[in-house]
Amino acid sequence: MTDLRGSTTPVTGDIVARRYRLLERIGEGGMARVFRAHDTYLDRPVAIKIMRGPVHDALTADRVRAETTSLASLNHHSLVTLFDAHIDDEGISYLVMEYVSGITLRDLISEGPVAPVVLAGIATDLAEALYVAHEAGIVHRDLKPSNVLLWRSPVPSRDWRAKLADFGIAHLLDAEEAVAGPIMGTAAYIAPEQARGAPPAPPADIYAFGLLLIEALTGVRPYGDVEGVGAVVARMTAAPDIPRTLDAGWRRLLRRMTSLRPEERPSALEVAVVAAGYAQAAQPAPIIDESTAPVDVAELDAAPVPARPVTDQIPVTLVGAAAAAAAAPAAASVQTGTNPAAKYHGDRQIGRLVWVTIAGIAALLIAVVTVLWAASLPEPGVWDGDDAPVTVGGGEGPPPSVSVTAEVPVDDGR
Structure with missing residues (x-):
C-alpha cells in the first residue's frame, strides 16, 4: 500500500x-x-x-x-x-x-428495449439534472448511457431513479481545447454543431439526450451502421431515424430533441415537463375511497333522486322517532371544511332530514288527535242519555218513536 x-x-x-x-x-x-x-x-x-x-x-x-x-x-x-x-x-x-450503488443505463439497455413508462421516469430525472446545470452555465458535453447511473427507486410507482455522472468533467478539464476547436465527447452522441467546432452549449446536450432516449426505447444506437468519423458526418446531414412503432408523443419529442437546428430543440425544462407527463399518464388510476371522496356538485344535481318506499304497516308514531334518530348522527357527520361540494351535499342532507322530522311530528299529532276523537264517540247502537237504552232495528214492526221534551224556563216577571 x-x-x-x-x-x-x-x-x-x-x-x-x-x-x-x-x-x-x-x-x-x-x-x-x-x-x-x-x-x-x-x-x-x-x-x-x-x-x-x-x-x-x-x-x-x-x-x-x-x-x-x-x-x-x-x-x-x-x-x-x-x-x-x-x-x-x-x-x-x-x-x-x-x-452510487447500482447499474448504468448501458447495462439496462443491454437487456433489451426499455419500456416507455420506465424510461419516462428516468428521462424526467435526467432532464431536471440538465436544467439545473444549464441554469448554472455548465454543459455536460458527454451525455451517454454509461454516464447515467441507476439505482432502485424507494417508491413503488417508479422502477429506477437516475443520476447523471461526470457532469461538466469534460468542460472542466478540456475547456481551453474546446475553445480551440477539437471535438470533445463520445462520437456516437455528438451534436452536428459540435462536429462543426461550435462552442459547447445546452442544445448540444439536448441532442445527445435525444439519441440516448432513442437507443433506450429501441435497443439500437442511432447511426449504428457507421462508425467514427462516418457517424459524425452522417448526423450533420440527416436526422436520426425514429421508429414509427413508438407512441406519437414520444416521436414528436424525439424529433424536436434531435433537430439539426439547435434553436429548434426544446430546453431541458420542457423535456422534464413532457417526460413527467408521460410517466404520470402511464400510472394506474388511484383507488378512491368513496366514503371520503369529494362530491361532484354537477353529478349530484344530475343524479335521479330515488323514490322513498311507503310502508303502511309502519306505525305513524315511529316515523317521527326514526327520523329524529337518523337526523342526529347524519347531522353530526357533516363536516364543514374547505370543500364546497361536500358542504353543499351536507346542507341538502340536513334540509331533507328537517322536513322528514317535521312531517313525522305532524303525522304523530294527527294520529293522536284521531285517536282521542274516536275514543270520545259512543259505542255503535247505544244512546247515552237520561232515558232508557233503545234498541234500534232489534224487533219487528216500525221503530218506536222517541219523544224529546225540553224544559224551557219561563220568565214570570218576578
Missing part, C-alpha cells in the same frame, strides 16, 4: 492524498480511471476519477477553481455530487464524487 503521488499510475490499495483508499476499479475511459474508494476521514464510500496524466498547462489555476466551484455548487437529487477536486499540471489530478 502506497500513498499515490506525482504521476504514479494508480492501482487498487493505493491511498490518494493520504485520504482516499482505492478499493476497486469500476470504470475506465480515454482520459481517466474511476475507482470505488473509501474516504478515511469521513468513513464513507466515494468514487474517485484519476486522470491518466497531468492536465495541460493551458488550464490556469483561476479557471480551474472557478469551474470546480461551479460544479460543487450544483445541488439536485439526479446529479452525482462533487465532493473534492485536485488539478495539477505536473502531478496527479483527480475528482472525488458521490458513489
Whole structure:
C-alpha cells in the first residue's frame, strides 16, 4: 500500500492524498480511471476519477477553481455530487464524487428495449439534472448511457431513479481545447454543431439526450451502421431515424430533441415537463375511497333522486322517532371544511332530514288527535242519555218513536 503521488499510475490499495483508499476499479475511459474508494476521514464510500496524466498547462489555476466551484455548487437529487477536486499540471489530478450503488443505463439497455413508462421516469430525472446545470452555465458535453447511473427507486410507482455522472468533467478539464476547436465527447452522441467546432452549449446536450432516449426505447444506437468519423458526418446531414412503432408523443419529442437546428430543440425544462407527463399518464388510476371522496356538485344535481318506499304497516308514531334518530348522527357527520361540494351535499342532507322530522311530528299529532276523537264517540247502537237504552232495528214492526221534551224556563216577571 502506497500513498499515490506525482504521476504514479494508480492501482487498487493505493491511498490518494493520504485520504482516499482505492478499493476497486469500476470504470475506465480515454482520459481517466474511476475507482470505488473509501474516504478515511469521513468513513464513507466515494468514487474517485484519476486522470491518466497531468492536465495541460493551458488550464490556469483561476479557471480551474472557478469551474470546480461551479460544479460543487450544483445541488439536485439526479446529479452525482462533487465532493473534492485536485488539478495539477505536473502531478496527479483527480475528482472525488458521490458513489452510487447500482447499474448504468448501458447495462439496462443491454437487456433489451426499455419500456416507455420506465424510461419516462428516468428521462424526467435526467432532464431536471440538465436544467439545473444549464441554469448554472455548465454543459455536460458527454451525455451517454454509461454516464447515467441507476439505482432502485424507494417508491413503488417508479422502477429506477437516475443520476447523471461526470457532469461538466469534460468542460472542466478540456475547456481551453474546446475553445480551440477539437471535438470533445463520445462520437456516437455528438451534436452536428459540435462536429462543426461550435462552442459547447445546452442544445448540444439536448441532442445527445435525444439519441440516448432513442437507443433506450429501441435497443439500437442511432447511426449504428457507421462508425467514427462516418457517424459524425452522417448526423450533420440527416436526422436520426425514429421508429414509427413508438407512441406519437414520444416521436414528436424525439424529433424536436434531435433537430439539426439547435434553436429548434426544446430546453431541458420542457423535456422534464413532457417526460413527467408521460410517466404520470402511464400510472394506474388511484383507488378512491368513496366514503371520503369529494362530491361532484354537477353529478349530484344530475343524479335521479330515488323514490322513498311507503310502508303502511309502519306505525305513524315511529316515523317521527326514526327520523329524529337518523337526523342526529347524519347531522353530526357533516363536516364543514374547505370543500364546497361536500358542504353543499351536507346542507341538502340536513334540509331533507328537517322536513322528514317535521312531517313525522305532524303525522304523530294527527294520529293522536284521531285517536282521542274516536275514543270520545259512543259505542255503535247505544244512546247515552237520561232515558232508557233503545234498541234500534232489534224487533219487528216500525221503530218506536222517541219523544224529546225540553224544559224551557219561563220568565214570570218576578
